[in-house]
Amino acid sequence: MHKEAGEDGSDNAHFSGLSREQICRCRTHRAELIDSSQSLCFHCFNLTLFYGRSKPLLTLLSCAIKQFAFLCLCRTVSTLHALLVGxxxxxxxxxDEAVNQDPVWGDPTLVKINVSITTGYLISDLLLIFYYWxxxxxxxFVIHHLAALYAYYYVLGQGMLPYFANFRLLAEFxxxxxxxxxxFEVLGxxxxxxxxxxxxxxxxxxxxLVRIAVMPVYYSRMCSVYGTEAFYKVSFGGRSAWIFSSICLDIMNVMWMHKIARGCYKVLLSSRRSKPESQENGKTN
Structure with missing residues (x-):
């Protein structure tokens, strides 16, 4: 009782000169201010606690977003590279008449520029594949890139086989x-x-069209120069890289073509089946 009387006395001392209604309003505002301060402190504490516990999750989410954006950028650069080189x-x-007339030792200036662009892209793409394995x-893809780089080493280093090196770049289309x-897959x-x-x-x-149908043209041109004087001027390493890389790349092209054709056939078949089902559902409804 004495404590309450003391508190009331101190309050009355603070609020001296005010009416009873004004004193009630001041006390109400003070109580609301205290409640707001307590609520703010409570929320700040919860936010700090949540951030401390969820910081690893937020970091992981940030890394995933950065990786996704980087992969989108890589795909865009890949498309631009393919169109430019193609x-x-x-x-x-x-x-280029010089290259077409002499497919083995024709002037490789333009071909070297094109192959240099592709070589730089293949090296960077190979590093990205290893980093985001x-x-x-x-x-x-690793075998494909290494086989192509193996052959392009001789094209850039010795200027040989410009026609065939350039012809392989049709595949970029x-x-x-x-x-x-x-x-489309990422967008759902x-x-x-x-x-x-x-x-x-x-x-x-x-x-x-650019990887399978052109094989007869490519290998017929290869057979036309086989055994000629220009052919034997090519070093053994260059001939090995030329023939080995061509066969290796085309084996993978046939494998990928088979996979793409099967996938395309399955999707077309499933779309045809879904149409009658949707029509039947429409009739029954």
Whole structure:
């Protein structure tokens, strides 16, 4: 009782000169201020505790977002590289007379530029594959890149076989469709969606055109120079790299073509089956 009387006395001393209604309002505001301060301290404590416990999760999420953005950038760069090198390759095939007339020892200036661009890209892509092996690692891609780099070493170092080195770059035209398929998959497009199906059919067609259908042209030109004087001027290492890399790359191209064709056929077949089912559901409904 004495304590309460003391507190009331001190309050009355603070609020001297004020009416009873004003004193009640001041006490109410003071109580609200104390409650707000306590609530703010409580939330700050919880936020600090949550951040301390979830910091590893936030760090992991940030790394995943950065990795995803980096992979998107890599796919975009891959598409731009493929279009640049592919168009340059067509220009050389149609307009570089020196290379077309002498496929073994023709002037390799333009071809070296094109091959240099591809070599730089293959090296950087190979390093990225090793660094992000869990996300994009593929042993066949590693073999493909190493086989191509093995052959391009002789093209850039000794200027030999410019026609054949440039001809292999036609295969880059299939890359944009492959990258677009990855983007559709990341964006959540169903496999039977029209954009995904159109890209899949186009990918199968272009892949067959620039990697499979051109094989007879490539190997017939190879046979035409086999045993000639220009052929024997090529070092044994250069000939080995040329023949070995060509066979190795084309074996993988056939494997990939078979895989792409099967996938395309399955998607088209499933889309045809889904149409009658949707029509039947529409009738029953």
């Amino acid at each position: 168009l340059f390759c067509l220009y050389i095939l149609f307009f 869990r996300a994009i690692g593929d042993k066949f 299939s890359t944009p469709c492959v990258n677009q398929r990855w983007f 497009y169903p496999k039977v969606s029209k954009p995904n199906m159109a890209n899949g059919v186009l990918m199968a067609f272009v892949f067959f």
